[in-house]
Amino acid sequence: MTARVAIVVGAGGELGRVTAQKLAADGFTVVGVDRSAEGLKELPDGIRSEVGDATDPAVAKSVVDRIAVEAGPPEVLVNALGTYHLGDALDATPEDLRLMVDVNAGAALWLTQAVAPYMRDRGTGAVVHVAARPGLEPTAGMLAYSVGKAALVHLTRVLDLELRPLGIRVNAVAPQVLDTAKNRPYLPPELMAHAVSPEAIADIIAFLVSDAAAPISGAIVPTYGA
Template sequence: MSGRSIIVTGAFGVLGRVVAAAFANQGDRVARVDFAPVAPDSFERGLDFAGIDLTDSAMAERAVADAADAHGGVDVLVNVAGGFTWQTVEEGGAEVWEKMFTMNLRSNMTITKAALPMLKRSPAGRIVNIGAEAAVQAGAGMGAYAASKAGVHRLTEALAAELAGSGVTVNAILPSIIDTPANRADMPDADTAQWVQPQAIADVILFLASPAARSISGALLPVTRGQST
């Protein structure tokens, strides 16, 4: 299955870069898509599409079309793009909820819709979304974030049902806290032993995108163990 055309959104972030590299390392052609205007590193094994606002359907459609033209279609879409805000209902406002739904759910839906025709033409189309363990049962200050990620879970399930008669599978992984520099800076006193490594998440995504996972669709898969190897 190497040599496939892969799109990874949010691909300039810590997790996105690891996921993109994992696909490239096995011989796939990867398009990295991100809102940031400039990539933080060079990516000689694929293409970078910077400054892409995935909340804009037209921009999402152009990014997909350009990636498909360059790589001969689209076989796998990995939706990493998103964001996080901690704010209580009492202290926050509707704008925080709108921001989270825009960043985490709308950005997912627009590019997924744009990629669907090509994914359905692929011999083994795959969509992998990033949900959140925190959306299963939200804690204090997690309402807006958890609600938006719960929307990603429901989108995953609904789309899997819609595509049941096709060769496309749709699944989501539900990480707990991901071990990133930003999370370590935000939680300097936390015990990071059970935080999930980005490479571990990438490994699960590679599996869900592989022929071995051909019979799995509509799954919400927890990824919560902190082992580094």
Template sequence: MADLIVVCGAAGALGQAVVAELAGHRLDVAAVARHQPDPNLVPDPTTTSPLLHRLGADLSDPEDVERLWAEIDELGQVAALVNLVGGFAGGAVTNTDVTTYRSLIELNLSTTWWVCRAAARRLSGQGRGAILNVGSRTALHGGAGAAAYAVAKAGVLKLTEVLAAELAPSHVRVNAVLPGVIDTPANRASMGKTALAGAVPPEAIAKVISFLVSEQAWPISGAAIPVYGWG
């Protein structure tokens, strides 16, 4: 069985770009989405990757995360985990309702926590591996208008730092990338061309992620790397 790179959030624009980048290097990829991804959303394994496994899970549910990882255990040893699950909603502290707050914390922070926990338990026993989380520019520079999102992403960043320290004795690297606005079709439709000036395409971020989970990046751990270009 070959080493796997697990990509959580594989059906989104960034997820598709990351899976395509990794598959382009002929790596074995487990592409995880909330529902079984449409085969058209990820590359054809017969032409790009030796093995591409499409898996479904609710990553906000700790029990479903454990079920997912039991399934992954049967596929091969995990070399790296890439966490891309997340979502955005605006709102100030004073007008963010309870439902929105809880949803953003669960979608951005809790999912990352549960998946990282399952991965860390396995990678620490292997004595090698990498975890890559996706934070946000707002984790460093929280501005007005996206309070719960900024708090959740700051939590992802702190989780990354803590895990890097905890897993260092096992030679497992843990890093985060911090995008700003990503140039995706959905953002183009909702924000317009002018607002996206300087936005970074997902393919460019995917190349950074691919490097960070590779053995070439072995000296890097505990880093939060900006990938928001000049936007």
């Protein structure tokens, strides 16, 4: 165990898992969080795990507080949570929009609120959220998803303005398509040909939370692939 604690939320998915492994290799004490205990079983030995649904603000706070007591106050938060929904604007339902905002933006806010007091006390901290290209550029056919990710992009920028004076840096990466086992069966080959590996995104996240990225805050880093 080291004094540098990193929390990776969404660690049951491929991007979260490889990010947790990368940060552990970089010397962090890593705790992976996911609402699914099953996904967390794939984390390697040496990476702690906690089950919790971060879309619930009370759960997000209780999980972070428990990690702070058991592993140490968090210096890094990586939020790799996200969910996806296809659908045109005229077909969107209140449930579609609510789910996309709750998961893609709400959890980011609740998690940041939970870790910020610990980072403020240390005078330093780094937060990275996982946004998406449709949150930056208008994309037809995925209204609710695009709005949810756009909310996350704007949230990241507001958090930067409010938390940077406390020594807390907040950034985001914005992939277009990830080359994951979950995506491959559902997306056409011509789209997957430009997909980016989770390992490549994890490397960028690891840089953004590192001391080498100390001047960077409020950035939404495009990670679209070739």
